[in-house]
Amino acid sequence: RVRKLGACCFVDDALRLGWLPVRYYSDRFDPRAYALDAKAFAETYGNYPDTCQNCFIACGRRKKDSTMLPSWQEVMMLGSNLGFFDREKIIALSNAAANEGLDSIYLGALLSYASTLNDKEKEMLGIKDGTLGSYLKLIALIGENRGSGALFQEGLKAFPNAIQTE
Numbered sequence: 001r002v003r004k005l006g007a008c009c010f011v012d013d014a015l016r017l018g019w020l021p022v023r024y025y026s027d028r029f030d031p032r033a034y035a036l037d038a039k040a041f042a043e044t045y046g047n048y049p050d051t052c053q054n055c056f057i058a059c060g061r062r063k064k065d066s067t068m069l070p071s072w073q074e075v076m077m078l079g080s081n082l083g084f085f086d087r088e089k090i091i092a093l094s095n096a097a098a099n100e101g102l103d104s105i106y107l108g109a110l111l112s113y114a115s116t117l118n119d120k121e122k123e124m125l126g127i128k129d130g131t132l133g134s135y136l137k138l139i140a141l142i143g144e145n146r147g148s149g150a151l152f153q154e155g156l157k158a159f160p161n162a163i164q165t166e
Helices: 009-017 031-036 038-045 072-077 087-099 104-114 119-125 132-148
Strands: 048-050 060-062
Touching: 009 031, 009 038, 009 072, 031 038, 031 087, 038 060, 038 087, 072 087, 072 104, 087 104, 087 132, 104 119, 104 132
Parallel strands: none
Antiparallel strands: 048 060
């Protein structure tokens, strides 16, 4: 299945098994996520496989214009996990992360946690409304400040109580 449709078929498996991250891991299923599986991507963008060098699986997919589509991890972490079920929005978030040189999976975890903050803290970060534009601005802000030791240099450690252990 991965060779035929690409690794986004794991999104469908995650839905079926109940481990898809939805809305900051508060839910494990949302029927809108069926629009994010490999079949939906193939129907929308065509099925143009891509692969790492010397790999025959070709789990990645690209558009007809050769731009890469998001990986299944990006679809989950920057898509369903943040409450986005529109493929174009996920592609925009994935591209913004890549343009800033940020790892999209860690970024998804960071944005996911930031989205659980209280309204005052979310307003301070500019994501109170939870729109695509607000997340894109925050990603740009993180990218701009990445080398200066300022905003989110420590990742989730920058937030009190973000990581709790017993």
